[in-house]
Amino acid sequence: MVTVTLLSGLAGGLVATILMTVFMLTLGDDSPPPTAALWAKFVGSAGPEAYVPQGMVLHLLYGVGAGAAFALALPLVVGEVSLATAVALALAYAVGLTIVGAVVWMKGVLGVDPDRATAMQFGFFHLVYGLVLGGFLGAGVV
Template identity: 35%
Template sequence: MAVSDRLRRLRSITDTEGHTSDVDDHSREEHLTDAVARGVQGGFVATLMMTAFRLPLLRSLPPSANFWSQYVADGEPDDHPIAGLALHLLYGVGSGAIFGGLFSLYTAGRSIEPEGRGLVWGSIYGMVLSAFGVQVMLHALLDIRLEADELALFHAGHLVYGLSLGAWVGSRTEGVENPDREYEYDTGN
């Protein structure tokens, strides 16, 4: 379904009797603002988790420190640990905000379980960010080529980011209940 269709679905809410009423612009803006706020929060938490995962394994600062030392200040990346980590956090929070908005558009009017969808879409989003990071940030902007083991850990770190972000946003997004869905419970018998 196209983004424009999702926006139209977001503009209307179906009440319990099946009647549809238009949602005013303020409600749509508020819904999107809430979704972006969830993404910002999730991006913050997910970046902390990714950084905690990668720092002890790679024993180096994120590539944002290289970016800082090459484009903003002189010196080596290790000369700017605070700026490198702050920029990395800024990237993560900004990416989280984008994910929050996109996930809100995806879930608008759908009968879904957002927690599970959050994990799936978060992991995909994390891998897309990782591919972008390698091709654009590392190769094109910084002229950095990672060794195979470093590249694997780079991707694993972004998978941790995506899973954490998706879990955060999905667990805080209200799903639409599907009355036609049958639930099966494992009773242990």
């Protein structure tokens, strides 16, 4: 059993987001991330292509925050945290993040209806995030 803290959640969220981003950049379709579209819509005056760096920073902040939130909730849900429970629940959390990202942010806020391939990639990238986050927290790295 490991102790999960806010610090471990922040660090785990950072590592998980970086690895998720590596997968996005390697396997993605080279289009701007949805966070660049979010920046373009609410802050910028150009299209999403102009705000990829800002979108990536915003996505990193989301990932770190989501890692912290998960780390704070995990011990409340399971009591004693093991690697298996941390990974399993982080994968479930990633599915939830995928649904919120696709339905609330992409469809609801941005008005984007991703095609099946894009939605599958979006889900896969978030599963990578969940796997890394759960592994990081469950292994007690920090």
